[in-house]
Amino acid sequence: MSQGSGNTPxxxxxxxxxxxxxxxxxEMTVSRVLRNRGDVSEATRTKVxxxxxxxxxxxxxxxGALASSRVNLVAVIIPSMSNMVFPEVMTGINEVLEDxxxxxxxxxxxxxxxxxxxxxxxxxxxxxxxxxxxxxxxTEASKAMMAAAGIPIVEIMDTDGxxxxxxxxxxxxxxGRKMAQAIIDAGYKRIGFLGTKMPLDHRARKRFEGxxxxxxxxxxxxxxSEFYSGGSALKKGREMTETILKRNEEDPLDFLYYSNDMIxxxxxxxxxxxxxxxxxxxGLAGFNGIEFLDGLPRKLATMDxxxxxxxxxxxxxxxxxxxxENAAGGEIxxxxxxxxxxxxxxxxxxxx
Numbered sequence: 282m283s284q285g286s287g288n289t290p291x292x293x294x295x296x297x298x299x300x301x302x303x304x305x306x307x308e309m310t311v312s313r314v315l316r317n318r319g320d321v322s323e324a325t326r327t328k329v330x331x332x333x334x335x336x337x338x339x340x341x342x343x344x345g346a347l348a349s350s351r352v353n354l355v356a357v358i359i360p361s362m363s364n365m366v367f368p369e370v371m372t373g374i375n376e377v378l379e380d381x382x383x384x385x386x387x388x389x390x391x392x393x394x395x396x397x398x399x400x401x402x403x404x405x406x407x408x409x410x411x412x413x414x415x416x417x418x419x420t421e422a423s424k425a426m427m428a429a430a431g432i433p434i435v436e437i438m439d440t441d442g443x444x445x446x447x448x449x450x451x452x453x454x455x456x457g458r459k460m461a462q463a464i465i466d467a468g469y470k471r472i473g474f475l476g477t478k479m480p481l482d483h484r485a486r487k488r489f490e491g492x493x494x495x496x497x498x499x500x501x502x503x504x505x506s507e508f509y510s511g512g513s514a515l516k517k518g519r520e521m522t523e524t525i526l527k528r529n530e531e532d533p534l535d536f537l538y539y540s541n542d543m544i545x546x547x548x549x550x551x552x553x554x555x556x557x558x559x560x561x562x563x564g565l566a567g568f569n570g571i572e573f574l575d576g577l578p579r580k581l582a583t584m585d586x587x588x589x590x591x592x593x594x595x596x597x598x599x600x601x602x603x604x605x606e607n608a609a610g611g612e613i614x615x616x617x618x619x620x621x622x623x624x625x626x627x628x629x630x631x632x633x
Contacts, residue, residue, distance in 0.1 A: 294429070294430065294431040295337065295338045295429045297312055297315075299338065300315075300333050300336060303335070303336055304328045304331075304333075306328060310325060311329050314326050314329040314330065315333065315340050335422075335425060336425060337422070337424070337425025337426040337428055337430070338426075338429065339405040339426055339429075339430070341406065351408045351409065352408055352409060352410065353382045353384060353410055354383070354384055354385075354407065354409040355374075355378060355384070355386070355409055355411045355413060355596070355599055356385075356386060356388065356409045356411070356412045356413070356414075357374060357385045357388070357413045357414075358387075358390060358397060358400055358404065358412065359387065359388075359390070359414075359415045360391060360416075361391065361392070362387070362389060364541070364543065365543070365569070365571045365573060366569055366586070366588055367588075369588040369592070370437065370438075370589070370591055370592040371385070371592060372589055372592060373588070373592020373593040373594075373595075373596065374592040374593070374595065375592075375596075376589075376592075376593055377592075377596035377597050378596050378599075381603075383410060383599065383600060383603065385596075388400035388403075392481045393481070394423070394481070395420070397414075398420045398422050398423045398426075401423050401426055401427070405430055410432060410433075410599070411432050411433040411599035411602070412427060412430065413435045413437055413596070413599065414427070414434070414435070414436055415436070415437055416436060416437075416438060416439055416483055417439050417440075417441070417443065417448065418442070418483045424445060427445045428445055433446060433610060434446040435447045435448065435449060435598050435599060436448045437450055437591050437592070438450045438484060438586075439451070439452075439483070439484050439487070440452055440613060440615045441453055441454050441487050444611075444613060446610050446611060447598050447610060447611060447612040447613065447614075448613050448614070449591050449594045449595045449613075449614040449616070450587075450614075450615065450616065451586060451591075451618050452615060453484045453487035453488045453491065454487045454488070454490055454491035454494075455491060456488055456568070456584055456618050457488035457489060457491030457492035457493075457494075457495075458491040458492065458494060459584070459618075460538065460566060460584060461495035461496050462495055463582075463622070463626060464538065464564065464626070465496070465499050465501070467560075467626060467627040469535050469536035470501065470535060471504045471529075471532065471536070472501065472504055472534065472535070472537075472538060473503065473504055473506060473507070473534040473537045473538070474489065474492070474503050474505075474506040474507075474537075474539075475506065475507045475508075475518070475521045475522065475525060475537060475538070475539050475544060476489070476508060476540025476541070477508065477509060477540055478508045478509065478510045485540040488540070488568065492538065504529070504532075504534055505525055505528065505529055505534065506525075507521045507524055507525045509544075514544070515546055515547035515550065516547060517544055518539065518543060518545060518550075519548065519550060520547075521547075522537065522548035522551045523551055525537070526557075526563075533562075533563075534563065535563055535564065536563060536565070536566075537565050539565070539567040539568070540567075540568060541569055542567035542570070542573070542581060543567075543571070544567070545565060545567025545581050545583070546567070546577055546581055549579060549581050549625060550577075553579070559579065559624070559625050560624070560625050560626055564582070564626050564627060565581060565582065565625040565626070566581070566582035566583060566584075566625065566626050567582070568583060568584050568586065569583060569584070569585075569586050569588075570583045570585030570618075570619075570621060574623070579623070579624040579625060580621075580623035580625070581623050582620075582621060582622050582623040583620075583623065584618045584619065584620050584621065585619045585621065587617075587618055590616055594616075598612055598614075
């Protein structure tokens with residue numbers, strides 16, 4: 282585990298006056314636009330909304346005497362709760378926050394940047410005490426809102442990039458490089474990649490980049506690939522594995538690297554059902570180290586993504602900084618995932 286320093290968001294929350302000055306419109310008019318009240322021209326409305334969005338201003342839904350307060354909520358914004366990964370992160374967060382007055386409240390983005398922006402906007406309007414949010418890639422408006430929020434922000438799962446404030450995760454590029462080296466050391470040459478379409482899955486993309494980088498240094502490249510969109514599933518893994526193996530029957534692949542364990546488990550079941558020797562004829566590896574793998578006929582090679590540890594460390598940062606408002610921000614915590622060979626990745630290079 283390594284720690285470093287990131288950025289620290291502004292301590293002073295933005296006000297109506299900031300939006301007024303940026304848009305050249307009176308505070309009263311700004312208030313009407315943001316509350317969608319009163320008769321305001323479309324040109325003025327557009328000017329105010331654009332200024333607010335660029336600044337990262339979020340209206341405060343806590344009215345009256347409580348307007349300057351914060352509630353004891355921690356906004357946790359994640360892409361999914363259906364793929365076994367983020368429930369473990371939430372377990373880690375809960376373990377820490379249950380001993381404090383802070384309560385996590387969850388928003389789901391479905392890996393959509395515009396949905397993340399909307400969820401973040403709504404959550405920040407209730408003035409939470411902190412935000413834990415998956416990933417380092419966000420829309421410019423989301424970045425502006427977080428930078429202007431005046432509260433601890435912890436981006437989780439990934440440390441390959443620039444953090445808004447604090448970050449806790451692993452280096453996915455390093456994880457991809459580590460897996461590639463193990464596959465090369467085992468003597469595999471014809472390697473296929475199976476995974477999600479990666480424009481929106483930035484962490485899978487970074488693993489793929491690290492993976493192909495190490496292959497290239499050994500004079501290898503991905504022989505074939507199969508992509509899908511949608512949730513991770515055993516059935517999808519079986520279908521993708523059948524497709525890529527049949528497409529390469531004349532010059533067979535000898536290794537399949539999956540972007541996650543669920544499709545990897547489906548691929549393993551397909552191979553076992555069809556009498557394919559694993560890891561002799563073909564090796565397999567996934568990513569995440571989910572407990573589900575322990576119940577398979579053979580243990581899939583994988584890499585532990587430190588999910589519960591990430592949740593605990595993120596919650597500890599929030600709790601510490603809520604307790605001490607003068608605590609320094611910008612913590613960067615990089616955890617080191619462990620490679621598990623299981624039964625599907627040979628440990629030694631083939632004898633020639």
